[in-house]
Amino acid sequence: MSQGSILVIADDLTGAAEIAGIALRHGLSSQIVQHLNQSVTADVLVLNSNSRSLKAEDARAHRAAIFAGPNTKTWDWVYLKFDSALRGHIKEELAYYQSLLQPEYVFFSPVNPNLDRLILGEQYLVQGRPIADTDFARDPEFPVRSSNLLDLLGKIEWSVVEKPLLWKREAKQVVAAAQSWDDVYSWAGHIPKNALCAGAAAFFEALLNKRSERKIVEPQESSLHKRPILYICGSNHEQSVTRISALSQENIIYWQRKGSEREVAEKLLTLLNEKKIAVFAVQPGLVAEAEVIRKSMADTVSILQGPNMPQELIIEGGATAQAVLAALQIEMLLPTVEHAPGVIRNEVPDKELAITLKPGSYPWTEELWAFGPQRKPNK
Numbered sequence: 001m002s003q004g005s006i007l008v009i010a011d012d013l014t015g016a017a018e019i020a021g022i023a024l025r026h027g028l029s030s031q032i033v034q035h036l037n038q039s040v041t042a043d044v045l046v047l048n049s050n051s052r053s054l055k056a057e058d059a060r061a062h063r064a065a066i067f068a069g070p071n072t073k074t075w076d077w078v079y080l081k082f083d084s085a086l087r088g089h090i091k092e093e094l095a096y097y098q099s100l101l102q103p104e105y106v107f108f109s110p111v112n113p114n115l116d117r118l119i120l121g122e123q124y125l126v127q128g129r130p131i132a133d134t135d136f137a138r139d140p141e142f143p144v145r146s147s148n149l150l151d152l153l154g155k156i157e158w159s160v161v162e163k164p165l166l167w168k169r170e171a172k173q174v175v176a177a178a179q180s181w182d183d184v185y186s187w188a189g190h191i192p193k194n195a196l197c198a199g200a201a202a203f204f205e206a207l208l209n210k211r212s213e214r215k216i217v218e219p220q221e222s223s224l225h226k227r228p229i230l231y232i233c234g235s236n237h238e239q240s241v242t243r244i245s246a247l248s249q250e251n252i253i254y255w256q257r258k259g260s261e262r263e264v265a266e267k268l269l270t271l272l273n274e275k276k277i278a279v280f281a282v283q284p285g286l287v288a289e290a291e292v293i294r295k296s297m298a299d300t301v302s303i304l305q306g307p308n309m310p311q312e313l314i315i316e317g318g319a320t321a322q323a324v325l326a327a328l329q330i331e332m333l334l335p336t337v338e339h340a341p342g343v344i345r346n347e348v349p350d351k352e353l354a355i356t357l358k359p360g361s362y363p364w365t366e367e368l369w370a371f372g373p374q375r376k377p378n379k
Helices: 013-025 056-066 090-101 149-153 181-188 201-211 238-245 261-275 290-302 318-327
Strands: 006-010 030-033 044-048 077-081 105-109 117-120 123-126 159-161 173-176 195-199 229-233 252-255 277-282 312-316 332-340 343-347 354-358
Touching: 006 013, 013 030, 013 044, 013 077, 013 201, 013 318, 013 332, 013 343, 013 354, 056 090, 077 090, 077 201, 090 105, 090 149, 090 195, 105 181, 105 201, 149 159, 149 173, 181 201, 195 201, 229 290, 229 318, 252 261, 252 290, 261 277, 261 290, 277 290, 290 318, 312 318, 318 354, 332 354
Parallel strands: 006 044, 006 077, 030 044, 077 195, 105 173, 105 195, 159 173, 229 277, 229 312, 252 277, 312 354
Antiparallel strands: 030 332, 117 123, 332 343, 343 354
16 A cells, blocks of 8 residues: 555544544554645545534635645545544535545445444434434534434435445445444445545444555554643543543643633643643533633643643543644644544654544543543532
8 A cells, every 4th residue: 555545534633533543553654634735654644624613614615725726636545534423514525525526426334333323224323222312412513403314414315225235336325324343344345446435433444454455453552641641621421521520629620711711721730730630621511612612721721832731631522632733733643552443642743742632422441541440420
């Protein structure tokens, strides 16, 4: 596989990191970039388009700006990475990239068997429940209103096909249904060459396994994180809220309002100097716009730059991570360790800084959570 032959366009930063982790697992180097005008020195270039954190009209303009110059035809293979919880501007982005790349077919599979996110008939299920009946129905930016995938994509243009052997070439835009890893791998073996594939990381991994001649490598030993460590928890997912509520309050500094960035940064600095570890999280029960919260949290972290900057940032939530990188003016990440699927440690070029990215809905690894085994939540 030649260098730079694979381009993956991810709609958020943690999704980009998850793809990079899969590349590492397959013995391929990767780079995560914010623009396509940066030099490519890796097998897999992962573009974080960051469209999921933008409003629809802003995402439209942002896409047009990204692809105003680059020629995507120089890539051997382009994959579109979307959220396995169906968040983001999926329908519009699929239409945009179909127009840009002009494939004969489009195959979409958002399933994640590791998290029990599967397709049964036209329904998308999360741990056996229709996704519209889960916590994702209350997502502050992309609440899932329907569990029917054709409601999301368009009943006229798209069709759900339960097995690859049932696919007919007359169907040009296909939801590749899957209820297991075996199903995903089966689909990967039946995709025609003139097709654009899109979906979650599982579909990419199955396709990469079919395409790559590299053998899957053993997971790297996770290097010990350098203290001080700052956890930045921007996710409102139930498991994240539960984990933080179980932690001793002396380890946490809460975000409460815009305009308090310097005050909060000083509190974080004091805690980091004292304990060499701190959690920066949103005050439970607080009601505020998600965009305001993540921008303010990122500005708070940027105040720590310089000799007081922690060498390790562990960031939960893709939009929060993107805001932090923007505030720190970081344009590229070099993935080094996959702690778990989707949980990726990255080095920052030319900086003594490592940033671990974790999607909000993905589980923590206990080694990554430096406070020891999780206790029951405080009452």
